[in-house]
Amino acid sequence: MRVTIRLFARLREIAGAAELERDVPPDATLAGIWEQLAAEFPAMAPYRDSISAAVNADYARMTARVSEGDEVAFLPPVSGG
Amino acid sequence: MQVPPFAIVSGPLSLDALHAAIARRVETPGAIVHFLGIVRGRNMGRTVRFLEYEAYETLAVKAFARIEDEARELWADARLGIHHRVGRVAVGEASIAIVAAAPHRAEAYAASRYAIERVKQIAPIWKHEHFDGGEVWVEGASARPDDEEARAEARRRACA
Numbered sequence: 103m104r105v106t107i108r109l110f111a112r113l114r115e116i117a118g119a120a121e122l123e124r125d126v127p128p129d130a131t132l133a134g135i136w137e138q139l140a141a142e143f144p145a146m147a148p149y150r151d152s153i154s155a156a157v158n159a160d161y162a163r164m165t166a167r168v169s170e171g172d173e174v175a176f177l178p179p180v181s182g183g
Numbered sequence: 184m185q186v187p188p189f190a191i192v193s194g195p196l197s198l199d200a201l202h203a204a205i206a207r208r209v210e211t212p213g214a215i216v217h218f219l220g221i222v223r224g225r226n227m228g229r230t231v232r233f234l235e236y237e238a239y240e241t242l243a244v245k246a247f248a249r250i251e252d253e254a255r256e257l258w259a260d261a262r263l264g265i266h267h268r269v270g271r272v273a274v275g276e277a278s279i280a281i282v283a284a285a286p287h288r289a290e291a292y293a294a295s296r297y298a299i300e301r302v303k304q305i306a307p308i309w310k311h312e313h314f315d316g317g318e319v320w321v322e323g324a325s326a327r328p329d330d331e332e333a334r335a336e337a338r339r340r341a342c343a
Contacts, residue, residue, distance in 0.1 A: 108239065110237055110307070110309060111237055111309035111311070111320050111322075112309075112322070114237075115320075152322070153325070154307075154325060154326040154327065156239070156242055159239070159241035159242045159245065160245070161242070161326070161328050161329075175239060175242070175307075177239065177307050177326055178309065178320070178322055179322040179323050179325050179326070180303070180304075180305070180306060180307055180308055180309060180322075180323055180324055180325075180326045181303075181308070181309050181310045181320075181321040181322060181323040182236070182238070182243075182267060182279070182302050182303060182306040182307075182308030182309070182310070183220050183267075183279055183299055183302050183303045183306075183308075
């Protein structure tokens with residue numbers, strides 16, 4: 103199935119895109135999608151323990167499963183304010 | 184002009200507009216606290232030229248609303264307005280405006296402080312610092328909205 107992956111800040115720069123379309127296995131979790139992404143962009147790997155994730159613009163745990171067409175986002179540590 | 188209480192904004196922030204939006208939401212506010220976060224000219228020994236902010240807008244607006252919900256668990260009659268800039272923000276300009284209204288000053292001050300602490304913890308916003316000699320993405324907290332310890336720390340600071 104196909105999902106949209108949104109990336110921000112340093113992760114966006116590493117990927118060279120703010121948004122990616124990727125095929126993922128039908129039972130994919132956020133953690134699985136992250137591993138797939140980190141394999142494609144090894145410079146992202148060090149972020150594994152510090153990222154947050156969201157599905158359809160709601161925070162989600164890395165164990166959450168995603169569905170066809172979902173918007174997945176991976177967020178590096180935040181620095182607003 | 185009417186503005187929403189929670190927003191990501193690409194131009195200059197207006198406390199007046201935010202104040203008007205929030206004052207309406209409290210029946211009898213006895214105190215309204217205004218807070219502006221300003222871009223500093225020096226950070227960690229570096230001379231800052233300007234900041235560039237990026238946000239996951241939809242989630243950021245939800246995070247602001249969540250912060251108000253949390254604040255209202257602590258100070259039942261408090262109301263918040265939170266606007267944050269994206270894009271280039273010059274030194275001396277405001278990057279965030281917070282208006283906190285409550286029946287009494289203690290709750291209004293506390294809710295305002297709680298809001299800025301929680302924004303720094305859980306709002307999906309990033310700051311790209313351009314300084315003399317380079318640029319760097321500032322990476323602060325891992326956003327974990329359910330982390331009770333972080334929330335307790337924000338509450339402690341709010342009540343300090």
